[in-house]
Amino acid sequence: MNRDDYLRLIPKAELHCHFVSTMRVSTLLELCAEHRVPLRTDDLDSLLDYEGLPDFLDVFNAAHHALTRGDEIARVAYEGVEDAVRSGNLRYREYFVNPDNFADRGIDYPSLIDAMSDGLLQAERDFGVGFGIVPSINRSLPASAATQMVRTVLDHPRDRVLGIGKDDITPERGEDPRRFAEAYALARRHGLRTTAHVGENLTMPPENVLIALDELQVDRVDHGYRVVDDEAVLERALDAGVPFVCTPHSTAMLSGWEFSDAHRIARMVDAGLRVTFATDDAVFFKTDIGKEYVEALPRMGLDLPDAVRIARTGFEAAWCDDAERSRLLADFDGLVTALNAALRDSEGHGA
Numbered sequence: 001m002n003r004d005d006y007l008r009l010i011p012k013a014e015l016h017c018h019f020v021s022t023m024r025v026s027t028l029l030e031l032c033a034e035h036r037v038p039l040r041t042d043d044l045d046s047l048l049d050y051e052g053l054p055d056f057l058d059v060f061n062a063a064h065h066a067l068t069r070g071d072e073i074a075r076v077a078y079e080g081v082e083d084a085v086r087s088g089n090l091r092y093r094e095y096f097v098n099p100d101n102f103a104d105r106g107i108d109y110p111s112l113i114d115a116m117s118d119g120l121l122q123a124e125r126d127f128g129v130g131f132g133i134v135p136s137i138n139r140s141l142p143a144s145a146a147t148q149m150v151r152t153v154l155d156h157p158r159d160r161v162l163g164i165g166k167d168d169i170t171p172e173r174g175e176d177p178r179r180f181a182e183a184y185a186l187a188r189r190h191g192l193r194t195t196a197h198v199g200e201n202l203t204m205p206p207e208n209v210l211i212a213l214d215e216l217q218v219d220r221v222d223h224g225y226r227v228v229d230d231e232a233v234l235e236r237a238l239d240a241g242v243p244f245v246c247t248p249h250s251t252a253m254l255s256g257w258e259f260s261d262a263h264r265i266a267r268m269v270d271a272g273l274r275v276t277f278a279t280d281d282a283v284f285f286k287t288d289i290g291k292e293y294v295e296a297l298p299r300m301g302l303d304l305p306d307a308v309r310i311a312r313t314g315f316e317a318a319w320c321d322d323a324e325r326s327r328l329l330a331d332f333d334g335l336v337t338a339l340n341a342a343l344r345d346s347e348g349h350g351a
């Protein structure tokens, strides 16, 4: 076993992935062909090489339009787990899903959640991968749509729906997280957990992390990289002990930040924040949960003990119930002990 194998085999909990982005690329092509959804090209390699935002949106929108029935949604859910188990030993995952993007095409909220759950429950039985669903606010719509989305979630309670988050394209001119304060407060009042995409690029100031913590009162932060650009915000985040779910490859694509030990994610880890990794939009950015650890992590100057801490934080920060978390953490610790022994053996004793 080498270090790449070790990084791939560490058990992983992924807490920031958008459901449609877990679609297998061959399935995307197949469903687009079946439903006559036009694509810029049907060449697998060039389809996901974007010249600019319009190319990306072309594929992003096609993936949504390709999902027209419950059985297709269940299939995509199942295959996404199967692929992530193979690429990175996925053991648990929480999915953002945007009900507004499906309601547009006649798939209502309960039908969407039940179809996803069908596929994910089958995958749970076959691969032992637990899951939760996190309906998310479409940040390109008015704030009233966010509040209405939360009302819809509350009107149709489902066991595996654990909280709310955000979704859709990052606004180019920045965003005040207070815009969705009413939706977050409503969710919290009814016992849903909350997380928010904030501080993800240079147009989103560090103060947005503070607003998420103190005003939205989130349980987790998605991205949040600007936290290291302001000493007071960093102190507050360290005090809160709030987990940050960071997505190295999608951030490289969207912000153009090179991987190095000065990368904001590396600085967050070094500062002692509770960081875990996820893919964000795996299919659209040609990444997977294994690649985030095997390729991105070492390029940010992080080592194997960092990787173990980053992966463990994913299980600690999961919104499953305490009994499931304890079981997942016990399995995690057992497997990491075995991986450490195997690596010691293969690198020559004590290396």
Ligand SMILES: [Zn+2]
Pocket: 016, 018, 197, 222, 280
């Ligand atoms: Zn995201």
